[in-house]
Amino acid sequence: MNRFTSLVTRSIAPRMSSSRAVTSLFCAHPTSSVPSRNTHSVQFPTEHFDKYRRDTPSEDQGRSFVYFSVAAAGVGYAALAKNTVVGVLTTMSPAADVLAVSTVEVDLSGIAEGTSIVVKYRGKPLFIRHRPQEEIDEAVNVDVATLPDPESDAARVKKPQWLILIGVCTHLGCIPIGGQGDYNGWFCPCHGSHYDTSGRIRRGPAPLNLPIPPYKFIEDERILVGGD
Secondary structure (H helix, E strand, O other): OHHHHHHHHHHHHHHHHHHHHHHHHHHHOHHHHOOOOOOOOOOOOOHHHHHHOOOOHHHHHHHHHHHHHHHHHHHHHHHHHHHHHHHHHHHHOOOHHHHHHHOEEEEOOOOOOOOEEEEEEOOEEEEEEEOOHHHHHHHHOOOHHHOOOOOOOHHHOOEOOEEEEEOOOOOOOOOOEEEEOOOOEEEEOOOOEEEOOOOOEEEOOOOOOOOOOOEEEEEOOEEEEOOO
């Protein structure tokens, strides 16, 4: 019995000494071993906020440089486009010598009544006729409604005695002969078109009257043809 008690005592003693050691440890340092509720802090994950962070100053400077470069390039391209358009329009515009050829100034004082002259205008013949009174009366007294291309004589002249026409037949572009035909005006021998003393088509295949060019009187007996 004494032997059993001795064995039990020996086996329990180490465990009791360990328990005392643990107890003494907690008692000696109560504040350091037991966490306090007031000093506890919570750490949240922040990885998903990275994309909202402001870029670094170096990245801002790089972006500003890119914007400036794009804007400068845009201005340069706009200026280039403007210069190109201006150059094309300048090329397309007629030169001064071409404009001079496109207008003709004619002195009418040397054209006797009842006669005509032919002047070259833009590569075409220009008929200028000083009409006598009988030709004027004949042109005025025509019933306009009976004409293939109805047009009054007053609508075709600025001064009754002066008739200015482009001498090209409106059928196929031949040049009519003055003082010929059934109406004492112009006759195209190519296909038989007859024009009267106002240059209006009266018979034949031509569909229209002889054209009237743009002109104006710059003096009483001087005209400027062309210039539109």
